[in-house]
Amino acid sequence: MRTADLLPLAVAVPLLGAVALVIGGRWLPRVATDALATVWAAMDVADLAWLWAGTGDGHSVSWLGGWYPRRGESVGIVLAGDRIGIGLALLTATLVLAVIVYSWRYFEEPPAQHAGTFPALILLFEAGMCGFALTGDLFDAFVFFELMGAVAYALTGYRIEDPRPVQGALIFGIVNSIGAYCSLLGIGLLYARTGELGLAQIGSALQTHRADALEVVAFVFVMTGLLVKAAVVPFHFWLPDAHSVAPTPVCMLLSGVMVELGVYGAARVYWTVFSGPHGIPHPHLRTAFVAAGVLTALVGAVMCWQQRHLKRMLAFSTVGHVGLFLAGMALLTPAGTAGVALYVAAHAGVKAALFGTTGVLLDRHGSVDEHGLHGRGRDLPLAGAMFTLGGLALAGLPPFGTALGKAVTEHAAEGRFPWLSAVFVVVSAATGGAVLRAAARIFGGAGPRPQEHYAGPETTGSGEEPEIRDPQRRIPAPMLAVPAILLCTSLAVGVLPALAGSLARAARQFTDRTAYAAAVQGHAIAPAAAVPDVGWSTEGVALALASTVLAALLAAAAIWGPALAWRGMGTARAALRAAGRSVVLPLRRLHSGHLGDYVSWLVVGVALLLLVMAA
Amino acid sequence: MTILPFLAAGWIFLAGVHGMVTSRNAIHAVGCLAVAQSSTYVLLLAVGFRRGGTAPYFSDTSLRTRVVDPVVQALALTDVVVGATVTALLLGLAMQVRKRHGTVDPDALTGLKG
């Protein structure tokens, strides 16, 4: 068997698994269904791990249907993976395995006669995400993008007894679909100009034209769908609404990999299609997308800090981190790409672990409200420890992979955007600090119980429908073991130099459009750029420690600050309140939960992108 | 005006989006989404048109007949199925919204904010 044959299998295996679960779920007992799902998820992990090993530092390329290019032209679809794409698919598969194990005993009752439906949908989700990560064809990417979308809408609305999930899922579905159709319009324009659908083929055909309005508009349209999925401001409004209401295991996947796939897709499409000599110039793209990333990161951080609904807090923290990922990718250097790849891998473990631990709270206490749960988590020491550790890792505590990824990206930004380090520190400190604040209050009972006062429109998170209803039983072991293992993998990303090294070499491939195009045509060439340095540096460790300490200070200030009676505290509090009224409150009002508002913002985002890219 | 068919696609897209912005009913909004999506069919098929071309089937015509672009037709077919299935899912969700909230008016759905 050739290594490249593993590419289509990464999609076919979970598809066949879903079929087996649907058919088998009718008569197999629950235990057997769960075991079947686990085996199938493990098979896909094995397939992708093998592919990762076999691909090495080059590309694996598979022309489906045997439609190999003749004289450089083909009618078929190509799957092409380097270690960035394959790594992301492997991350997806690993997280899917974790989620399936986590939800062994999670749901009270699957739909009657359809016991295998939930794991089957998870496997279909996996097929969609793997297909999207591995494809080398623009329209094929749209199809798999829609597959992961459709499954995600259904999974988000899974808890139909609760009014909020169905609403969040509907908004999620409509906003993401508009983005996808916008992308398809862009694909249509590109096809009209070039008569091609493969990424590399469109890229080389575009070079025969000068850059004009058509190319810019097609670029913006194609990007729109991807940026909606990546929840970049102002396309991000759907994300908190969906992630705060989806079942916890689904949140682990949505926040852990699906949103990041949007950033990956945007970067892949830019590099392979638009980065050529007559494409969208690098400086232009760099300015626009770094700005968008910074804006997203800051909005995510501010909103995350404001939340008391734990899942919503974690959702906004994802918005914040995705902003950082986008800014790092938009540096358009191998070093920035390698840093983001590390950051994404480590962030997935941390974020999934945090959601998993929140699921334990929801299981025990039927609430995800930071205020209402004050001190009630004291009986869950293990969950408390993991939640705290997750908060610290989110803030960038070395030697977690999040700290390494952050440090490498910051270092990559030093030349052009020296101030970007400050943004990275502030955003990771604010998101990590919010988690630490919640951890101290819930699991330690720290500080006074927060006073209830009107702080603007908010979603509290009390009175959630518990996802499991049997308070007498013990917490299922997988619900604690899986977050622990996920935190360990995040740690491993930081301490295994081999992984960082291979991602650095992969980043060099990823940012070289000539190497990609040559690999698709079947003759590998070595990329021109040097391999970026991705080790720990003193400066990186210092910045990581700074953001961790800042996070702890922020959390402490939020918990004990109001009770302090020093001189000058009154003035400080008044200043904070004024800032809240002028900046935070309007920002919170924008997150109105109104479908029409979100659609308007989407069009505004497209218009802004058009204006910026045409300028 | 040879660009009219292309412009029509943009018009349909904006009309659908306008419907979603002003919608007072989630079911209506899902319908508007389908309108917005149909712009992609129009664009794809307009792009694939060949002057004097006939349907891309060679069952009863000469193999040298000029045909319109079959690729965009295949893409549009895929697109239709994707659109129909996503619409079905969204309508299912809208039905549950009606049951759980007692309304499908976006102005009255205020459970998620801040």
Add this chain to the structure above:
Amino acid sequence: MSRTARIRLFWAAAVVFAVAYAAACTGLPRFGTLAHPYATRAVAAALHQRTANVVSSVNFDQRAFDTLGEESILFAAVLGTIVLLRHARDERTGRPRPGRVLPSTRLLGMVLLPVTLLTGVYIVAHGQLSPGGGFQGGVILATGLHLAYVAADYRVLKRIRPLAFLDAADAAGAGAFAALGLAGLVAGGAYLQNVLPLGTFGQLSSGGLVPVVNAAVGVEVGAGVIVLLAFFLDQAVEVRSPEEHGTGGGG
């Protein structure tokens, strides 16, 4: 945001969108242009594979992986509908009432039902030759069955609609497509590569794997659409809404 503010915001953005899109359209090749490089190659490839319907050749052979993804979306949508429209704990179900049908409607339905089903099978089977194929035929099969609902009533439809079997058939159709692709790998080629003899151009058995995949898709679409509609009809006919609505949550 107030309604007026929202609509103004939209219009401001829509104007930018419209101007940019119009500018882009002026850069497109002329409407009806003869230059379609991919199309020319696709037609040649379809003729080489002896598939008279070029669209089917693109869908089920040249770009079969797209179709596999799209079939998975349909499969996922059916599963999603099963999940979303399941009976909630607080819902009661009622017995469907027998409907009254005009004799002429009943007669028309009885005549049309077999004709429609036959047409559906024909469209699926001739997908490689003439306009049609797995999706189109599958949808005709599914809707044809629902003539029973129009011409008789819901109880008759339920009797002629083995939902458990159709549910499995939907999954099996999707699985068959993915599994057929493996044949190419087993034979030493690529995934989804044709392994069957190509047959004679214009014959029912031409096109290699195309008619087989077409049949799998036909089964999946037919069964899937029936299951999908079954869950919607079930909500409309059988489920009584919960006695009290949720409060809508929020702070």
